[in-house]
Amino acid sequence: MYQLTVLGAGSILPRERHGPAGYALRDLSREGWLLLDCGPGSLRALAAAGLRLASLEAVVLSHYHPDHCLDLWALAFASRNPGLRAARRAPLRLVGPRGLAELLERGARLFGERGWTRFEDAEVVEVDPAAMGARVEAAGFELRHWPTWHTPQAVCWRATDASGATFAYSGDSGPEGELVACATGVDLFACECSFPDDAAVEHHLTPTQAGEVARAAGVKELMLTHFYPELDPGFAAQVAERAYPGPVRCAFDGLQLVRPRA
Template sequence: MRLTILGSGTSVASKIRKSPGYLLEINGTLNLLDCGPGIIHQLAHTQYIIQDISNIFISHVHLDHVNELFMLFFSNRYHVLKNKTKKTFKVFSSEYNIKFLLNVEKFYRKWIYDPVNKYIFVPLENMYTVDFEGFKVVTLSTYHTEGSLMFKFILGNKVFLYAGDTGLCQNLIDFSQNVDYLLIECSLPSEHKIDTHMDPGKLFQLIERSSPKNVILTHFYPEMDEHIEEIEQLRLKARNVGTNVIISKDLMKVDIL
């Protein structure tokens, strides 16, 4: 497995961080995790193109995580016309999120859909397992907004968990137990104390209770970048209990070993 960070920021403008989006390549299958503004242009800085993507996993439908999804389908028409290729994307999310996306899709359909430019929306239940060729994905709801899902990718004995946006909750604690890699938000300094987002203080509580081997921090608001010393303190405390903390940057690659 290899992770590419396309965007490690939020909805707030940043000179160094685009909105959320991540590529997870597993045995040659390229999966896109969320699709925030700017992600398509970030692809141009990688070895991938849009048509390399097979599956798209949407954690929730806040605009910074999903706003460029239909733009991706629209952009794909260029690749179809230029390369004379066919492409079908599969979009996975909760039933609530899929209903939301289908309502939006109606307004764009005439510009983004044709027989060789397909996309299929696949609703997933909570605590559901999807089998793919060589790996599987398990879902669990989390505490952020209605329809929010976490996605656990399992390849042999390696486990990668994308938590999306979330507050500290029992589902997150249980789902993170002993995972090899946890990709999770670190939105704001601890002094902000927003229930539905994570901060360094909550993250250390999670690390103490779940013992993930590696934690990749993402979804940084500018205020968090201005308090980077709090993240450095988290890294030191986490190291003392056996967890490696990685501070993500746009276009960073991480091999899931």
């Protein structure tokens, strides 16, 4: 059984209750948890969500657009805090598609020689973005990834906890991505739904496309997320429901869900 906390259900553009992408995932049989993407504002949202930074075991990234990773540097700076360093029991794992180590090195130099944004003890795990269903472990979850082709590096993630409960996260993806393989049969599918059907943008999904992926994958529940300001979430859910027969909900900042349902 796991708990999902939505830290950011929107894009980089300001919108009430819809900040940039960030999700916290915790296997409820243990204390440690992981961050799935960490767009700007993700760290700030942790306090209200009741998540302790000292128990953060891993950050798992979908791709390197700023709305999905900018708080890496806030996290690096926070990780230098002596109290937090003393409370942390294990090194942080940073997991992402190829290019992560280089990104971290560039980020470490952002604030000069003192290295305020350098991760001092983190373990960096780069994955091959083209691999289909390759596995990596983090925070008690088995994680598998598939390419979405939103960018050459972008991947979607499937997480399975110790009890076998499953969660899938699209990251950013166009309809050409391998989302169906990633989300097949999952208990909860967080799927990006950036723009309306009549204003589709390449390498992103519309509500109809998100519903079609959810139906093809046979997910148990669809949660739409990553709303740009021009897309009304309630309307998006109505549109997705025409393509997907199961339950559809809309993400918003602070939403917490436990799955599978009791």
